[in-house]
Amino acid sequence: MKDNSNKEIAKKGIENILSQNKNILDIITEEKKSHIVDFDEHIKEVQKRVYGALHQDFQYSDVTNNSDNYLRENVFSRIPMIVMYVDLVGSTQMILDLPQKQLTAIVSSFAQEMAYVIQRHGGYILKFVGDAVIGYFSENDQDSAVSCAESMIKVLEMGINPILKQYDYPDLKIKIGLDYGENTIIRYGNNEKESHIDLLGQSMNIAAKIQGRAHADQILIGGDVYAKLSPPIQEYFEKMQWDNDEWNYTNKITGHIYPVYAYIGK
DSSP: OHHHHHHHHHHHHHHHHHSSSOOHHHHHHHHHTOOOOOHHHHHHHHHHHHHHHHTTOOOOOOOOHHHHHHHHHTTTOEEEEEEEEEEEETHHHHHHHSOHHHHHHHHHHHHHHHHHHHHHTTOEEEEEETTEEEEEEETTOHHHHHHHHHHHHHHIIIIIHHHHHTTTOOOOEEEEEEEEEEEEEEEESSOTTTSEEEEESHHHHHHHHHHHHOOTTEEEEEHHHHHHSOHHHHTTEEEOOOOTTTOOOBOTTTOSBOOEEEEOOO
16 A cells, blocks of 8 residues: 555656646745746757767767866765765666667766756766766755756656657656765775775765665655755655555664655645
8 A cells, every 4th residue: 555655656746846836946946036047948958969969969078077076175074965866767678678879878868967957956976877877965955956856857758758759769767866964085096186086975875775765757855855955845745654664774863764755746
């Protein structure tokens, strides 16, 4: 019963994201009174890039430089941040069904477009891992982080998938998980400019686990992210009700099961 209930929550979430009702980005825009590039124009840019990538006459620019510079400047530090895991659903079947050239064009376009959305919301792209994108936001950018997740689903449904449909390629769907906490910046090697650099921390692990429990096109956030959200945006989320074996991560501080919240909209 609870699994079906969770699927209904996921369905309600995607319906609200794609509806014309006020979304999280609208709230942030009103509060900050900042200029936001017209979303319809952004979708047109996405479609133009994806079309070009499929025809191999467009190449995406590197989107990890800013993150790399930031991490190297703060190497060996412990920094509080919001971590985001974005995973492509059904990629195994795509690997079996699609020719290599089309597969690589689709997956790379997906990953880069998700990275562009992260950048547009003030976040950093840590790395690409296969068909997953890992990003992070500063500790006080929690509202922007969940707005970014909301925008990712819109970009997929309104920007990328319509182009893929023209070639009878399968629609893309994603699972998104976010968590908040301190992470240590670690460098593997003594070369300050070239040695591999990464993040290590509990929120990295929990964000990945949360994403793994999400349904297609569902946004799940950890309780520590939820607690930081502004009250109007908290109303867009509902606490998940798990079966005993679905989610058993215990918060080491409270001794209780760590809460997870799902986007349901309004």
